Amino acid sequence: MAVNLKLAEVPPREKRLKSVLSFHGSASELKQKSEDGTLSAKDRSFSQCGSCSSCSAFTLNAIIMDSAVVVHAPIGCSGDFANHNHGRHQGNRHRGLPSDNIKAICSNIQEKDTIYGASEKLRQAIREANERFHPKAIFVNTSCASGIIGENIDSVAEEMEEELGVKIVPIYCEGFRSKIWSTGFDATAHGIVSKLVKPATKKEDRIVNVFNFQGTHSFTGILNKIGLEPRYLFPFASVDDLEHMSEAVASTHICETLGTYVSAALEKEFGVPEVKAPVPYGISWTDEWLRELGRITDRSELVEQVIAEEHARIQPKLDDLRQKLGGKRVYILAGDSFVHSIVSSCRSLGMEVIGATAYHHDQVYDSDYGQINSLANMISFTGDVDNYTVCNIQPYEFTSILKDLKPDLLVVRHNHVATVGSKLGIPSFMVSDANLGIAYDGVIDLGYKLYETIRTKRMIETIAKHSKLPYTQWWSEQDPFYFEQGGK
Ligand code: SF4
Incomplete structure (x- = not known):
């Protein structure tokens, strides 16, 4: 589905991208x-945990330097404020910035507000955010409660923008x-591109938009080698950076899930070309990514x-x-x-x-370019993965899979998942900085970290001997996909 910035809300991924949460088979299957249209979107009959779009949206807009966020919610x-505050402090330290907190306020919707309306609370929270933080823009992140009671966020935003003279961006x-939950990334991108980005009055022919979380600046070295400069977005960017994203010579990202909606929107609305190549993880993907950047910027x-x-x-x-x-x-x-x-990266x-x-x-x-289909790229550049599953972090499911496959190493993106590996005696590495593996040096850095992790085998086995998984015998005997198949 093409990007449509005229809509106040970005349609959810299930609708836009036919996203699914369950599958088991091979990656090629x-x-x-997906190509044949024969993949069914099955729901699990039991779900152990999950996350939400509101959290993902906040991940991207809580650490924009001179803005504030009002979360219109109970x-x-x-x-998750505390978690993001920790992220901000950590990011400040890495960047040599003075220590400060995230600039966020919750409007604290309560039961009676769900009956009489919470718009006045939202106005108060926006005024409070403006007074406390003097931001250049205020994001209003919605929640289940504000959505269910039908709060008219757009009209409050317009009214407050006029009163305070500050951009108010509904998310x-x-x-x-x-x-x-990745729909929340798209929601923040949708609000920023539709309300903040200005048409370019000049072109910055060295600047490349790099959409990432808040990782190390690992794109800088490789881009400098070809005469380009990264502009890291959105966390730790300024509102001014956001307003001028349209002036960049190209847009790239650390991950298609995070970056393709905003990149497609910038290309469609402002003519900033999206780098149509795999992301620079692994040797062959980095080669392809550089070649595409070279083609776009005339540096082949x-x-x-x-x-x-x-x-x-x-x-x-x-x-x-x-x-x-x-x-x-692995x-x-x-x-x-x-x-x-x-x-x-691992195959490199x-x-x-x-x-x-x-x-x-x-x-x-969100665009029709085959070159950004990361599953297809993984298969064509590096080969198939026989045991491939789609699962929204259900620990019981991957615990069974890991017990069965017994890998030498588990590589995960989130900390609470790594502990499952450790309890099973599998050395586990968490890629907490998603920018770690970028480009050629990234493969090497990641490689040595993985090697160090594998060397912890004996210690992890000792931890496993003293750990207990929370599952009874019944759980251990079930097929890992029991609930995917409708088990009761
Ligand atoms: S109530 Fe809704 S918006 Fe709030 S955390 Fe839960 S799922 Fe997210």
Whole structure:
């Protein structure tokens, strides 16, 4: 479905991208079924845990430097403030910035507000955010409660924008609208591109928009080598950076799940080309990504030279890592496209990917470019994955899978998942900084971290001996896909 910024809300991924939350088979089977239109969107009959779009939206807009966020919700929906505050402090430290807190307020919708309306509370919260933080823009993130009672956020935003003279950006991210929490990333992108981005008055022919979370600045080195500069977005960017995204020479990202909606929107509305290549994880994907950037920015000759130099430069370390990691059996568990990126990196390191779990699967993309289909790229560049599942972090499911497959290493994106690996005696590495594996140096950095993790085997086995999984005998005897198949 094409991006439509005229809509106040971005349609949820289930509708836009035919996203699904369950599948088991091989990666090529999933690709084939997605292309044929024969993949059924089955719901589990039991769900152990989940997340919500509101949290994902907040992940992207809570750390925009000179803005504030009003979460129009009951206080419980703001339980993630502390987590994001920690992220901000950590990010400030890495960037040498003074320590400060996130600038967020919850409007605290209560029971009687759901009967009489909560618009006045929203106005008060926006005034309070303006007075406390003096932001250049205020995001209003919605919630299940504000959505269910039909709060007219657009009209309050217009009214308050006039009163305060500050941009107010509604972000429609009610948790109940989508079971795919990545819809929240799209919601923040939709609000920013439709309300903040200005048409370009000049072109910055060295600037590349890099959509990421809040990781290290690992795009800088490789982009500088071809005469380009990254502008890291959205976390830790300024409102001014957001307003001028349209001036960039291209847009790229760390992960299709995070970055393709905003990239497609910028290309469609402002003519900023999206880099139509796999993301730079793994050697062959980095080559392709650089070549596409070279084509867009008219630097193809320089790019070929840089690729040759970089290959030669990292070869000794790559040989060393392939010798250390070659044939190690790895299982990978992460968000949809990020799984494919880690598979690409691990295969560049000579590891055997024995299985992977993606938290959801988008059957189509917001643009028609085949080059950004990360599942197809993973298969065509690096090969199939036989044990491939789609599962929105249901620990019982991947616990059974891991017990069965017994990998040498588990690579995950989120900390609470890594502990399951440790309890099973499997050395587990959490890619907490999603920018870690970027480009050629990223493959090497990731490789040495994975090697160090594998070397913890004896310690992890000791931990496992003293750990207990919470499942009874009954759970252990079930097929991992029992609830996917409708089990009671
Ligand atoms: S699912 Fe709804 S109620 Fe729960 S945290 Fe998200 S917005 Fe709040």
